[in-house]
Amino acid sequence: MSALLEVDGLTVHHGQLAAVVSVDLSVEQGETLAVIGANGAGKSTLLRTIAGVLRPTTGTIRLAGRDVTRLPAHRRVAEGISLVPEGRRLFESLTVEENLLTGEYRGRPGPWTPARVMELFEWMGPRRRQVSAQLSGGEQQAVAIGRALVANPRLLLLDELSLGLAPIVVRQIYQRLPEIISSGTTVLLVEQDVAQAMRVAGRVQCLLEGRTVLAGRPAELALADVERAYFGLRTGSDPPGDRAESAPAGPAQARPASAPTDDQAVAQPSGAVEGTAS
């Protein structure tokens, strides 16, 4: 059986910097794959390239066997790829309902409609006429997910859902994910929050400085290995503090919110230990 998404030897440059280096990746129909990695590992670049916002230097991207490497982002929506971008990126002068409706513009027919999204997130219905700029971060994230769902994507790309949100809000949003997956959507998500990613994903792939350093099913991965891959601690000779200097911070990765979420990310692998032990 062939995969829904096949990425082959993908290399993406931000100017001189190679943010993603010959990454291979495949996602089966109905599967959830999480790409994890520290800040600046190239996760967002990878996702944005799959969505068509960025152009790869080399490599191919195939959706259900069809080569979409050269398609612009707006044409990939009709093919069935929708990205929930990092930082949510709602249309701020549009209402909640109008934001959801934009998902229908070039979307595919399917089970997801603005009404169905409002059932998934119960608070949305009564507040549908509210301008989205007035929503809290977590609410905006929910609308951003809804907007992507309304296009009925075959492949849903989620970029750093947890970024800049309180842990409890992150948990609430991730609680909705199984319902989305059970509707038949294949999910490729990118996360710094390893515990959250390991909990929802069928498979994880860890990036370090643009390369795949570890891949496997969450249950089969030793947490020490994940930690080593995540922070790039090779055979214990590199002190952990080196990570900040060695991680390439390309223009796309240089974001103001990186400082607080970094602390959160550092704390997460230990959370993952508790998560699987229980």
Place this chain on the structure above:
Amino acid sequence: MNWLNALVQGILLGGLYALFACGLSLMFGVMRIVNLAHGDFAVLAAFGAYLVISSTPLGTLAATVVVIPLFALLGYVLQRGLIQRALTVGPLSTLLVTFGLSIIIQNLLLQAFSADTRSLPAGSLASASLRLSGQISVSYLAVLTFALAVVVLLGLQGFLSRTALGRMLRATSDDREAASLVGADTRHVYAVATAIAFATVALAGLLFAMRSSFDPSIGPTRLLFAFEAVVIGGLGSLWGTLVGGMVLGLAQTLGAQIDPALTLLGGHLIFLAVLAFRPQGLIAARSG
């Protein structure tokens, strides 16, 4: 009684200014483009209609019906072929490109039509008038212009808030990349915005030309009125544009009532006062 007359005429004149300014406002609101050739395109439309009327048996109304769709098409092509390229280079280059267009249009018109002033025949529409009371009468053309302005603004409002393409226009204005991520070909969306702007500027240009005379070099002067109406009303708000147009029209007719030499000065003074004391405009734009 003369003051009341000036008041009525000023408000009606404001409709024309609003119609003229809404295209400028739309292009700035959606694409952050200041079209410095806006006034010249209005004049170009007038000459286009003049050419149609003088070389075919068609009348002014038929010429209007021909010129407006052609202008919408011109706007679409110009956006895709020229302005879009300038946009990708940077915001300053769109200023240079539209400034260049302004000069090119003026000189081509001068070459083709000479510097003579002309006007479009409006028949009984311009000469007949509606007598409201003893001393106040308004021309049918002025009433029609105001009504058209309101209809166009209402239509534009409806298009932006109720249709999928209109919604995408607002979405693209908020966040261009996010709009492409929900499937909008933003170059097409931009070209549609320009096409609408060009259709409205053509309509305004034709109404201007029926009301008063025009020559190839009058574009920049007209552009100033559009800028003033937009700034007085508030950038990015359609109804603000109507209010701005009316305030500008009133300032001009009331100024003229004091002394005919004050016509333009009255408008400029109001414009400066708004810039100094309420730079966001009388009606602030939508939030965000």
